[in-house]
Amino acid sequence: MEEYTFDACALIALLNEEEGADIVEDLINRGIAGEISLGISIINLTEVYYGYIGALGKEKADDYLERILSYPIKVINVITDEVFREASRLKGVYSIPLGDSYACATALAANAVLVTSDHHDLKIIEQQESLSFLWLPPRPKRKPPSTST
Numbered sequence: 001m002e003e004y005t006f007d008a009c010a011l012i013a014l015l016n017e018e019e020g021a022d023i024v025e026d027l028i029n030r031g032i033a034g035e036i037s038l039g040i041s042i043i044n045l046t047e048v049y050y051g052y053i054g055a056l057g058k059e060k061a062d063d064y065l066e067r068i069l070s071y072p073i074k075v076i077n078v079i080t081d082e083v084f085r086e087a088s089r090l091k092g093v094y095s096i097p098l099g100d101s102y103a104c105a106t107a108l109a110a111n112a113v114l115v116t117s118d119h120h121d122l123k124i125i126e127q128q129e130s131l132s133f134l135w136l137p138p139r140p141k142r143k144p145p146s147t148s149t
Contacts, residue, residue, distance in 0.1 A: 001035075001036060001037050002035075002036045002037070002113070003036065003037040003038075003039065003110050003111065003112035003113070004027055004036060004037070004038050004039070004112055004113050004114075004115050004134065005038075005039050005040065005041070005103060005106050005107035005110060005112040005113070005114050005115065006024070006038065006039070006040040006044065006073065006103075006115050006116075007044055007099075007100065007103040007114060007115060007116035007117075007118060008040075008044040008045070008047035008048045008051070008099060008103070009116055009117045009118055009136070009139055010024050010115040010116060010117065010136060011024065011040070011045075011048050011068055012048055012051065012139070013117060013136055013139065014028075015048075015052075015064055015067070015068075018137075018139065019136075019137040020117060020136030020137045023115075023134070023136055024115065024136070027115065027134075028071050028072070028073070031071070031072040031073070032071075032072055037074070037112075038071070038072055038073040038074065039073060039074040039075075039076055039106065039110060039112065040073055040074075040075055040076065040106075041076050041079075041083075041102045041103060041105075041106040042075055042076060042077045042079075043079070043098075043099055043102040043103075044099055044102060044103050044106075045065075045068070045075055047099045048064070048065075048068065049061055049064075049065050052064050052065075076106055079102075080109065082105075082109055083102070083105045083106055083109050084105075086104075086105035086108055086109065087101040087102045087104070087105035088101070090104050090105060090125065090129075094124055094125060094128075096121045096122065096124075096125070097118075097121055100116075100118055100121050100122055103116065104122070104125055104129070104131055107131060108129075108130075108131055113132045113133065113134050114131060114132070114133050114134070115133075115134045115136065116133065116134075116135065116136065117135070117136035117137060117138050117139045118138075119135065119138050120138070
């Protein structure tokens with residue numbers, strides 16, 4: 001079965017109804033239909049959650065988290081030695097953000113396609129590593145999670 005791993009920015013795009021949300025929604029619908037498998041590292045889910053806590057408060061962040069958890073997305077709660085070492089290698093070699101290194105390492109361990117909009121940080125990974133990407137449109141720089149309800 002084809003597998004996809006979400007980076008934090010993919011779920012933020014969906015929740016904020018940003019450009020690329022339709023792609024993430026289609027993946028979720030395909031996951032519901034049992035056509036594909038979806039996952040996210042607990043590290044990347046943490047990025048989503050704390051971003052909404054900071055922007056909207058814990059109550060709204062909890063609402064968004066419950067929405068995410070209702071989707072057929074497996075939360076990878078255990079960081080294996082393989083993922084830890086690969087994330088560390090990617091961070092050390094490419095100087096990418098720590099969350100991105102875990103998204104990449106999680107996708108590599110699952111032989112999954114990484115769904116992300118982090119072109120700036122991860123284009124080098126696509127060029128140098130054996131990781132497939134499903135690129136979403138870039139998110140605006142330093143834009144916090146949406147304050148709309």
